[in-house]
Amino acid sequence: MASPLHLDGSDVNNNSSIKDLENIVEDVEIPVIDFSLLTEGTPDQRYLVVQELAKACEDWGFFVLVNHGVPDKLRNALMDTFKGFFNLPPEDKQDSADTHAMNPIRYGTSFNAKVDDNKYWREYLKVMTHPEFHCPTKPPQFREELKEYSACIRELGKKLLGGIWEGLGLDNNYMREALNLGNCFQIVVGNHYAPCPQPEKAMGLPPHSDHGLISILYQNDVDGLEVQHDGKWVRVKPLPNSYLINTGDQMEIVSNGKYKSIVHRAAVNEKRARMSIVTVTGPSLDTTVVAAPQLVSGESPATFRGMKYGEFMEYQQGHGLQEKSVLKLLRL
Numbered sequence: 001m002a003s004p005l006h007l008d009g010s011d012v013n014n015n016s017s018i019k020d021l022e023n024i025v026e027d028v029e030i031p032v033i034d035f036s037l038l039t040e041g042t043p044d045q046r047y048l049v050v051q052e053l054a055k056a057c058e059d060w061g062f063f064v065l066v067n068h069g070v071p072d073k074l075r076n077a078l079m080d081t082f083k084g085f086f087n088l089p090p091e092d093k094q095d096s097a098d099t100h101a102m103n104p105i106r107y108g109t110s111f112n113a114k115v116d117d118n119k120y121w122r123e124y125l126k127v128m129t130h131p132e133f134h135c136p137t138k139p140p141q142f143r144e145e146l147k148e149y150s151a152c153i154r155e156l157g158k159k160l161l162g163g164i165w166e167g168l169g170l171d172n173n174y175m176r177e178a179l180n181l182g183n184c185f186q187i188v189v190g191n192h193y194a195p196c197p198q199p200e201k202a203m204g205l206p207p208h209s210d211h212g213l214i215s216i217l218y219q220n221d222v223d224g225l226e227v228q229h230d231g232k233w234v235r236v237k238p239l240p241n242s243y244l245i246n247t248g249d250q251m252e253i254v255s256n257g258k259y260k261s262i263v264h265r266a267a268v269n270e271k272r273a274r275m276s277i278v279t280v281t282g283p284s285l286d287t288t289v290v291a292a293p294q295l296v297s298g299e300s301p302a303t304f305r306g307m308k309y310g311e312f313m314e315y316q317q318g319h320g321l322q323e324k325s326v327l328k329l330l331r332l
């Protein structure tokens with residue numbers, strides 16, 4: 001795949017401090033959660049995996065999910081189809097050009113090329129798939145595959161969230177209603193990071209947290225995701241066929257700060273194109289998200305003021321991406 005970016009300086013991030021290259025570690029054990037125990041385990045196994053999930057969310061905000069049940073064939077087909085989209089002639093991709101944060105289909109480079117001071121070495125396609133399903137018309141197989149994939153990930157997400165609420169001592173039905181998860185917002189993001197001639201000077205995505213409740217990510221066989229943990233950047237090496245799950249800003253609000261959204265970034269390399277597909281799941285866009293009342297008390301007052309999820313997302317997507325900048329605005 002040819003890179004849509006240029007090395008005239010404008011697309012390479014010259015701000016090397018952002019990279020913090022000294023501080024990257026690889027040999028850290030990231031929590032692994034066996035999804036099948038949550039759905040098919042004995043009551044004892046389920047109890048234990050809910051505890052593991054709670055610990056992973058509290059200590060990391062990030063974990064590897066295995067035995068998730070999403071067919072490999074479907075995942076691989078969709079990855080190929082996203083690749084097919086990025087390979088289309090520029091004019092076809094420009095039909096979906098990112099002009100506004102709330103457009104249901106958005107293609108672009110960097111994060112928000114209109115406002116980014118430094119451009120990121122990334123090409124993306126963001127497609128809203130729930131409560132209304134959207135899809136680009138090319139490649140022709142996109143619609144069917146994305147429909148099936150997004151439905152599959154919604155199911156997975158609902159079950160994972162169920163386990164997370166349980167670990168927080170919250171009632172699943174209550175949370176479904178409070179966050180209007182029947183109309184949950186879902187967006188599928190394809191990222192393409194072409195080989196970069198000067199990877200030491202560029203970033204694919206800068207340090208940021210995701211806006212939703214949880215994000216469910218998989219990548220091709222090229223690493224590059226780094227997550228912030230205990231003051232270090234941990235380079236993630238996924239297990240074969242796994243998903244990488246991270247908690248987002250709405251989870252931090254709902255859990256009243258107990259489960260922090262994890263700050264992560266994407267590094268690029270000189271040799272091989274990297275691709276990732278990230279599905280972000282959140283409450284319905286019109287839900288005003290606040291801490292679950294059961295987690296607020298005299299000793300633990302609410303940490304964030306409420307904001308409609310749709311407004312939160314629009315603000316985050318319409319500005320430059322910077323750590324947890326939107327969440328910080330809501331801190332009480």
Ligand SMILES: O=C(O)CCC(=O)C(=O)O
Pocket residue numbers: 189191205210217219224225264265266275276278
């Ligand atoms: O490509 C990756 O590994 C990270 C992508 C990401 O963080 C995002 O799309 O929000």
Ligand SMILES: [Fe+2]
Pocket residue numbers: 208209210264
């Ligand atoms: Fe992200």
